[in-house]
Amino acid sequence: MFKFLNKNRGFTIVEFLIVISIIGILSVITFPNYRSSQQRLALQRSASKLTQDIRRSQEMAMSMKELSTGDLPEGYGTYINKSDSDCPNDDCYHIYADIDGDERYDPGEEQGEAIFLEKEVYIKNFVPSSNNFSINFKPPDPTVKMKNQAGDDKDTVTITIALKTDLSKTKTIKVNKAGLIYVE
Numbered sequence: 001m002f003k004f005l006n007k008n009r010g011f012t013i014v015e016f017l018i019v020i021s022i023i024g025i026l027s028v029i030t031f032p033n034y035r036s037s038q039q040r041l042a043l044q045r046s047a048s049k050l051t052q053d054i055r056r057s058q059e060m061a062m063s064m065k066e067l068s069t070g071d072l073p074e075g076y077g078t079y080i081n082k083s084d085s086d087c088p089n090d091d092c093y094h095i096y097a098d099i100d101g102d103e104r105y106d107p108g109e110e111q112g113e114a115i116f117l118e119k120e121v122y123i124k125n126f127v128p129s130s131n132n133f134s135i136n137f138k139p140p141d142p143t144v145k146m147k148n149q150a151g152d153d154k155d156t157v158t159i160t161i162a163l164k165t166d167l168s169k170t171k172t173i174k175v176n177k178a179g180l181i182y183v184e
Contacts, residue, residue, distance in 0.1 A: 039120050039163050039169070040163075042118040042119075043118075043120070043169060045118060046117040046118050046121040046161055046171070047161055047172075047173055048183065049115070049117070050161065050173055051183050053078060054078045054135055054173075054181050055181055057076040057078045057095055058137045058144075058181070060137075061076040061137035061139050062137070062139060062140070064139045064140070071099070073097035074100070074103075074138060075098040075101070075137055075138035075139065075142065076096070076097055076098060076136070076137055077095070077096055077103070077105065077134050077135055077136035078096075079093060079104075079132065079133070079134045080094075080126075080132060080133050080135075080159060081093070081094075081132035081133075082125075082126075082131050082132065083131045087116075090122040090123045090124075091119070092115060093114075093123070094115070095112060097111045098136055099111065103134065103136040103138065103145040103147060104134045120164055120165065121161055121162070121163060121164070123159065123161055124160040124161060124162040124167070124170060125160050126148075126159055126160075127158040128157075130148035132148070132149050133146060133149075133154075133159075134146070134147045135157060142179065144176075144177050155176065155177045156176045157174070158174050159173045159174075160172050160173075171184070172184040
């Protein structure tokens with residue numbers, strides 16, 4: 001009886017090769033989907049991060065956060081520029097303190113921080129069309145001012161971000177005059 005049990009305890013080479021081939025086939029099928037899902041997740045994270053940073057500018061204006069120098073700015077904002085020398089790949093934006101009160105980002109005059117999108121994502125376009133937008137929040141309410149490159153005040157801004165590898169995969173962030181900020 002012990003000879004019979006010892007004889008049937010192992011795997012045959014055929015069973016082993018079948019299991020290895022099944023694992024290989026499943027890996028080949030799931031790997032492309034894994035990369036695609038990672039890119040879609042990067043796009044979603046970037047859209048959420050941009051939305052949160054615009055809201056952070058809004059919250060800083062409502063709380064009237066002091067600068068490191070102890071001064072109070074006129075407001076806070078988010079500046080997004082498709083032709084910025086700091087962001088040559090259309091992959092960053094700035095949160096700034098509006099020190100001079102002109103409701104626009106001036107690199108030499110404003111205190112700000114550059115924030116980069118994830119490496120697979122870039123800023124595709126704006127509606128209404130412009131190379132850049134300043135979304136400024138002025139306390140105490142806060143009042144929302146959205147200005148394009150020409151300095152024209154707009155009622156809404158739609159920011160589209162996309163994957164660099166697949167331009168059809170996009171996320172849209174909308175900001176309106178009432179201060180509503182959301183991802184579509």
